[in-house]
Amino acid sequence: xxxxxxxxxxxxxxxxxxxxxxxxxxxxxxxxxxxxxxxxxxxxxxxxxxxxxxxxxxxxxxxxxxxxxxxxxxxxxxxxxxxxxxxxxxxxxxxxxxxxxxxxxxxxxxxxxxxxxxxxxxxxxxxxxxxxxxxxxxxxxxxxxxxxxxxxxxxxxxxxxxxxxxxxxxxxxxxxxxxxxxxxxxxxxxxxxxxxxxxxxxxxxxxxxxxxxxxxxxxxxxxxxxxxxxxxxxxxxxxxxxxxxxxxxxxxxxxxxxxxxxxxxxxxxxxxxxxxxxxxxxxxxxxxxxxxxxxxxxxxxxxxxxxxxxxxxxxxxxxxxxxxxxxxxxxxxxxxxxxxxxxxxxxxxxxxxxxxxxxxxxxxxxxxxxxxxxxxxxxxxxxxxxxxxxxxxxxxxxxxxxxxxxxxxxxxxxxxxxxxxxxxxxxxxxxxxxxxxxxxxxxxxxxxxxxxxxxxxxxxxxxxxxxxxxxxxxxxxxxxxxxxxxxxxxxxxxxxxxxxxxxxxxxxxxxxxxxxxxxxxxxxxxxxxxxxxxxxxxxxxxxxxxxxxxxxxxxxxxxxxxxxxxxxxxxxxxxxxxxxxxxxxxxxxxxxxxxxxx
Amino acid sequence: xxxxxxxxxxxxxxxxxxxxxxxxxxxxxxxxxxxxxxxxxxxxxxxxxxxxxxxxxxxxxxxxxxxxxxxxxxxxxxxxxxxxxxxxxxxxxxxxxxxxxxxxxxxxxxxxxxxxxxxxxxxxxxxxxxxxxxxxxxxxxxxxxxxxxxxxxxxxxxxxxxxxxxxxxxxxxxxxxxxxxxxxxxxxxxxxxxxxxxxxxxxxxxxxxxxxxxxxxxxxxxxxxxxxxxxxxxxxxxxxxxxxx
Numbered sequence: 001x002x003x004x005x006x007x008x009x010x011x012x013x014x015x016x017x018x019x020x021x022x023x024x025x026x027x028x029x030x031x032x033x034x035x036x037x038x039x040x041x042x043x044x045x046x047x048x049x050x051x052x053x054x055x056x057x058x059x060x061x062x063x064x065x066x067x068x069x070x071x072x073x074x075x076x077x078x079x080x081x082x083x084x085x086x087x088x089x090x091x092x093x094x095x096x097x098x099x100x101x102x103x104x105x106x107x108x109x110x111x112x113x114x115x116x117x118x119x120x121x122x123x124x125x126x127x128x129x130x131x132x133x134x135x136x137x138x139x140x141x142x143x144x145x146x147x148x149x150x151x152x153x154x155x156x157x158x159x160x161x162x163x164x165x166x167x168x169x170x171x172x173x174x175x176x177x178x179x180x181x182x183x184x185x186x187x188x189x190x191x192x193x194x195x196x197x198x199x200x201x202x203x204x205x206x207x208x209x210x211x212x213x214x215x216x217x218x219x220x221x222x223x224x225x226x227x228x229x230x231x232x233x234x235x236x237x238x239x240x241x242x243x244x245x246x247x248x249x250x251x252x253x254x255x256x257x258x259x260x261x262x263x264x265x266x267x268x269x270x271x272x273x274x275x276x277x278x279x280x281x282x283x284x285x286x287x288x289x290x291x292x293x294x295x296x297x298x299x300x301x302x303x304x305x306x307x308x309x310x311x312x313x314x315x316x317x318x319x320x321x322x323x324x325x326x327x328x329x330x331x332x333x334x335x336x337x338x339x340x341x342x343x344x345x346x347x348x349x350x351x352x353x354x355x356x357x358x359x360x361x362x363x364x365x366x367x368x369x370x371x372x373x374x375x376x377x378x379x380x381x382x383x384x385x386x387x388x389x390x391x392x393x394x395x396x397x398x399x400x401x402x403x404x405x406x407x408x409x410x411x412x413x414x415x416x417x418x419x420x421x422x423x424x425x426x427x428x429x430x431x432x433x434x435x436x437x438x439x440x441x442x443x444x445x446x447x448x449x450x451x452x453x454x455x456x457x458x459x460x461x462x463x464x465x466x467x468x469x470x471x472x473x474x475x476x477x478x479x480x481x482x483x484x485x486x487x488x489x490x491x492x493x494x495x496x497x498x499x500x501x502x503x504x505x506x507x508x509x510x511x512x513x514x515x516x517x518x519x520x521x522x523x524x525x526x527x528x529x530x531x532x533x534x535x536x537x538x539x540x541x542x543x544x545x546x547x548x549x550x551x552x553x554x555x556x557x558x559x560x561x562x563x564x565x566x567x568x569x570x571x572x573x574x575x576x577x578x579x580x581x582x583x584x585x586x587x588x589x590x591x592x593x594x595x596x597x598x
Numbered sequence: 599x600x601x602x603x604x605x606x607x608x609x610x611x612x613x614x615x616x617x618x619x620x621x622x623x624x625x626x627x628x629x630x631x632x633x634x635x636x637x638x639x640x641x642x643x644x645x646x647x648x649x650x651x652x653x654x655x656x657x658x659x660x661x662x663x664x665x666x667x668x669x670x671x672x673x674x675x676x677x678x679x680x681x682x683x684x685x686x687x688x689x690x691x692x693x694x695x696x697x698x699x700x701x702x703x704x705x706x707x708x709x710x711x712x713x714x715x716x717x718x719x720x721x722x723x724x725x726x727x728x729x730x731x732x733x734x735x736x737x738x739x740x741x742x743x744x745x746x747x748x749x750x751x752x753x754x755x756x757x758x759x760x761x762x763x764x765x766x767x768x769x770x771x772x773x774x775x776x777x778x779x780x781x782x783x784x785x786x787x788x789x790x791x792x793x794x795x796x797x798x799x800x801x802x803x804x805x806x807x808x809x810x811x812x813x814x815x816x817x818x819x820x821x822x823x824x825x826x827x828x829x830x831x832x833x834x835x836x837x838x839x840x841x842x843x
Contacts, residue, residue: 048669052668056662057666111729111733118742124737154755166724228661346683511655516707518658519655
């Protein structure tokens with residue numbers, strides 16, 4: 001019952017593993033599978049039962065040049081689209097690795113049992129998604145997103161969970177990881193975590209720790225993200241004094257259901273659906289004459305907001321657009337988009353076969369996160385601006401910023417990112433183990449230092465409840481750091497976040513019980529949300545240009561001279577520095593920046 | 599929910615099953631009045647969140663809040679369902695909402711049940727593809743028709759609503775696999791890529807695993823995804839009968 005009391009290194013029980021993976025979504029399960037198959041003593045630590053992870057909500061598919069829809073498709077074309085989509089701050093070595101490794105990984109998922117939809121030839125079905133082209137933008141719209149109806153994330157996550165059952169992976173299910181434990185040499189030696197059911201806290205000691213904790217969309221009031229997406233790994237990294245990268249880059253998905261925030265896949269537009277304004281006009285034809293509704297998400301989201309701002313929004317408050325699908329016919333909706341039909345009925349009270357879906361751009365995905373190389377090794381920045389690998393620490397998936405998405409992610413690339421880099425982290429850990437990993441022990445002082453965070457929450461005597469603080473934080477982020485940003489708004493927002501941080505010092509956990517105390521989990525989650533929100537706010541204000549998802553009225557143009565760079569942020573100094581974007585792919589020639597139009 | 603203050607409100611009587619093993623007290627129903635919007639049909643999960651704002655000690659699982667993760671299976675006014683996709687208009691009777699944990703599994707705390715037995719039964723059916731089909735580094739071919747056979751099976755979210763509504767599962771939770779696990783068993787039997795049908799049927803042949811299902815159909819009436827485990831179970835039974843004669 002140590003969970004509710006004051007924790008101290010001297011009495012904290014230890015569980016030791018070769019490797020631990022924090023997070024049981026797509027990337028965590030892929031890394032876990034790799035390590036379990038290698039016979040290492042590993043544990044996947046997840047705050048929810050693995051199939052409750054947010055990967056389950058992914059709908060439209062996994063983008064990959066498997067050459068099913070088009071036998072001539074080429075991963076280099078996929079790479080070109082991804083670089084362009086990133087607005088040129090995606091790292092080209094990582095993008096090359098992902099696009100090239102992708103096909104083998106997708107086929108492997110199919111071989112594991114993933115129930116992909118099929119073509120008439122019995123191959124994996126691929127649909128069109130935004131920002132996809134053939135022949136380096138010259139050959140028209142591509143169909144490159146491999147789909148299991150519109151439930152691809154569910155199919156993928158369950159398949160990976162099943163594969164992990166088969167491999168005998170060890171799960172610490174419903175365990176909450178609080179903080180990273182670093183030793184005197186700043187190597188990561190594991191995490192402090194507690195079993196939610198019993199409340200017992202432990203030091204989970206490992207020679208390799210993977211942060212696969214997913215996104216943090218809950219920093220915004222309106223988001224497609226699950227309630228559990230609270231940026232726990234990012235918060236841990238920031239508190240450990242590590243760098244985060246490109247935190248200003250948040251994707252607003254064009255089609256969240258108005259009012260509810262639930263996602264409506266881009267696959268709807270890939271199957272032939274399109275957006276209309278109050279006059280019934282297919283307005284994307286004006287903003288993106290070639291790609292129209294399948295321009296990249298940042299472009300479509302901004303176009304929708306302009307329609308709304310200029311008074312052409314739909315509904316009594318003219319505050320949303322319509323996604324029209326009825327012309328596709330009930331049969332196609334039933335076969336290709338059954339989940340969307342279900343969600344529209346539940347959350348918008350309409351049947352998309354008869355009525356367009358009310359949609360609005362909604363916070364969806366963090367392009368930024370914990371910087372890593374292609375092996376998932378976490379990188380931090382030294383005082384002289386050079387990169388340094390953090391020994392013992394890996395990150396993968398949405399929590400990481402291996403930077404395949406740069407300033408804007410293409411639809412279907414998140415699932416590919418998860419599996420390719422979850423796997424690559426696993427492979428690197430396996431390899432490092434064979435060669436021998438030298439991680440020294442943490443001292444009691446190291447551990448006690450880290451325990452301060454949870455001890456403060458556990459011993460809080462009075463103050464404010466986490467839910468009130470969280471609401472205010474989400475409100476500030478929604479108002480000041482949305483699709484369009486301005487210096488005035490952002491500066492006010494940063495001031496408000498300062499005040500919220502002060503209030504968080506007085507965070508009060510009234511419920512001190514030990515067993516399945518969800519109030520404790522929510523209090524700790526709030527501290528992570530706050531770290532992510534503050535990093536987002538400060539980086540957004542600092543990037544003085546418009547690029548990808550970051551669009552500001554005072555700097556409306558992209559500024560390659562000064563900002564063809566990653567932004568790097570540390571919690572301690574609250575300062576932003578720059579980091580070079582990788583333009584050194586191994587096989588192809590680097591794609592140089594050009595004006596981005598669709 | 600932030601805009602509620604500006605909306606017209608009405609009161610809902612909510613009654614929640616409470617149990618905390620830390621306190622030696624027996625389980626009890628906690629009643630409270632919560633303010634809900636008058637003109638908007640919120641979900642049971644939203645109502646529960648409002649109750650938790652009044653009393654933060656109330657514990658329940660939740661994640662996706664859109665009916666795909668399967669976290670918030672609970673017993674809502676007597677019927678199992680997902681809190682996040684059950685609107686109050688559907689659930690509330692006489693302005694009352696009674697929430698209890700899924701029946702038949704040990705209660706950990708409040709609305710949280712111990713799912714171990716449920717997951718163990720799932721693991722028993724070997725819930726993964728067993729195949730020796732040639733891949734040549736590509737996908738195993740499958741026709742559209744064969745893939746269609748998986749529709750209605752693979753979509754299970756493992757919320758546990760069906761198995762915990764099943765009297766046969768309440769009675770023999772260790773021996774009868776329950777509708778959720780059997781639906782998955784049939785998902786793999788039906789997969790043209792899977793080669794282990796005989797082996798799978800061997801494991802289901804005893805008197806309990808499948809045959810404790812008496813077609814009560816509670817599983818079908820509660821499944822929040824509209825799936826039909828009973829049909830899958832009947833198909834398995836048919837295959838077993840066919841083998842026996």
